[in-house]
Amino acid sequence: MAGYRELVRTPGVIRIIAAQLTARFPNxxxxxxxxxxxxHVTGSYGAAGLVLAATSIGQAVSxxxxxxxxxxxxxxxxxxLTMTICAICLTVIALGEMVLPAYVALGLITGLSTPPIQSAARTIYPKLVTSRQLTPLYSLDAxxxxxxxxxxxxxxxxxxTQLGTVPALLLIVVILVGGGSWFILSPEVGRVRIPRSKxxxxxxxxxxxxxxxxVIGFLLIGACAAVEASVVAxxxxxxxxxxxxxxxxxxxxxxxxxxLGHAPMAPWAMxxxxxxxxxxxVLTVIAFALFSGDPILSPVGTSATLFIAGIGIAPAxxxxxxxxxxxxxxSDTAEAYGWIGTGQLIGGAAGSAIAGFLIDGTGAVGAYAAAGAFALLGAIVAAVFVRAFPDLRHRDPSPLPDTEPNAIIT
Incomplete structure (x- = not known):
């Protein structure tokens, strides 16, 4: 905890973490x-699914x-710009009455205009703390x-459920604009300039x-999405x-x-x-299969094994x-984080879809097994391609400097 106390005392760290978490809360x-x-408006979950799919596609592309x-x-x-467009679209969805294609179009624009707060924050971090503090900062953020x-x-x-879906959407707009403005107006955002990528x-x-x-983000979030669908089912x-x-x-x-925030990140860490x-x-599959008929042991056993699984998620x-x-x-960090976010979004959609089909076919135990398969495949990929992981035990994870060749007059 001493390392975290030192980290949060660094000027600007608490402000940026709190602002970006608030701005991302609508996610x-x-x-x-x-x-x-x-x-609620159309009376159809199928129509709602179409609008939600359009929103997710927009987020993945943007x-x-x-x-x-x-x-x-x-x-x-x-x-x-993105915050303003996103807020306007959500407000129109909440207050407008329109045909389904219009809702789908607005959902797509909402997704496309989702502010890239996460990429911005993680691009700022290396400029905010010392190289020694960067690894624990990533762990704290995760x-x-x-x-x-x-x-x-x-x-x-x-x-x-208590006030209605219109107040719910308008609440999201308030948090989006309030949290987004807080983050945008933070001095650290103004001080960091991302070089134009060549x-x-x-x-x-x-x-x-x-x-x-x-790829690993796709598999890890796919596992998490399958777990969520399994638990709800x-x-x-x-x-x-x-x-x-x-x-x-x-x-x-x-x-x-x-x-594990201060644990060294060797190539085998992932x-x-x-x-x-x-x-x-895997333990969750076993526990659920053993206790699925018991109203007390089933949620207790599932919670205990999912707690074990959760221990590895934020560190990964x-x-x-x-x-x-x-x-x-x-200059490439923001785009790199953007692609990783897209992989995670697609992974979440894939995990939810596969889990849904398995729940219909074999029950929740099959969906838990799918979640385990996603995570196991991620571990196998990380082991097979271990040489691609940088060894961060004796170096900091700061981005590579943007350098250009200088003309030398001889």
Missing amino acids: GMTSLAILLHIE GPVTSRWMGMWGMRKVLT SLQEIIWIVAPVAITLVA RRFGKVLARPTVLLAT SYGHGGFEAGIVLAVFSIGSLAGGLS ARRLTVVATGL LAVLFAMTSASVKF
């Missing part, structure tokens, strides 16, 4: 609020694009983001480390158990991230941490952020 609310609102724009036009301009996934879905569900768009994916981080029928089980899963991730996730999920994400930062030039 844990928007999908659920749109789903509930469109179903991540690397808007992140790269920050190097061309500056962080504040891009973040202000851990604290679990607060979004613990609190946000519960909060927006309560607002939507590479073609998408070229950063040719770096093995970035491609590997994108198991305990979400009118009870509170699903929320508690998922909260324990996130608390495990929070505890793992904070406790494989080890994903092995913890896979082991916990911390490795993912650090390996990316250490492997690309500073």
Whole structure:
């Protein structure tokens, strides 16, 4: 904890972490609020699914694009523009009455205009702290983001069910504009300028480390999404158990991230941490199969094993952020994080879809097994391609400097 105390005393760290978490809080609310609102307006979950799919596609496409724009036009301009458009679209969805294609179009624009707060924050971090503090800062960031996934879905569900879906969407707009403005106006955002990248768009994916981080992010978030679908299918029928089980899963991730924040990141670190996730999920399959008929032992056993799985999630994400930062030039970091975010979004959609099909076919135990398979495959990929991981035990994960050859007159 002494290392974290030193970290949070660094000027600007608390402000940037708090501002970016607040600005990203709508990420844990928007999908659920749109789903509930469109179903309420149209009376069809199919229509709501179409709008939500359009929003997700927009988010996946926009991540690397808007992140790269920050190097061309500056962080504040891009973040202000995207935040404004996103807020307007959500307001129109909340207050307007229109045909389904119009809702789909607005959902797509909402996704496309999602502010790249995450890419901006992780691009700022290397300029905010010393090289020695950067690894624990990535771990702290990966851990604290679990607060979004613990609190946000519960909060927006309560607002939507008690006050209505329109107030729920308008609440998201308020948090988006308030948190986004806080982050945009932070002095650190104004002081950091991302150099314009000289590479073609998408070229950063040719770096093995970035491609590997994108693939592993896809598999890890796919596992998490499959777990969420499995838990809801198991305990979400009118009870509170699903929320508690998922909260324990996130608390495990929070505890793992904070406790392993200063652990050295050797090339095998990712494989080890994903092995913890896979082991916990395999134990979850066994526990659920053994206790599925017991109303007390089933949620308790599932919570205990998911806590074990969660211990590896935030530490694995911390490795993912650090390996990316250490492997690309500073001008490419924002785009690299954008691609990784896109991989995670696609992974989440794939994990949810596969889990849904398995729940319909074999029950929740099959979906838990799919989550374990995602995590196990991630551990195998990390082990097979271990040589692509940088050894960060004796070096800091700061981005490579942007240098240009100087003309020498002889």
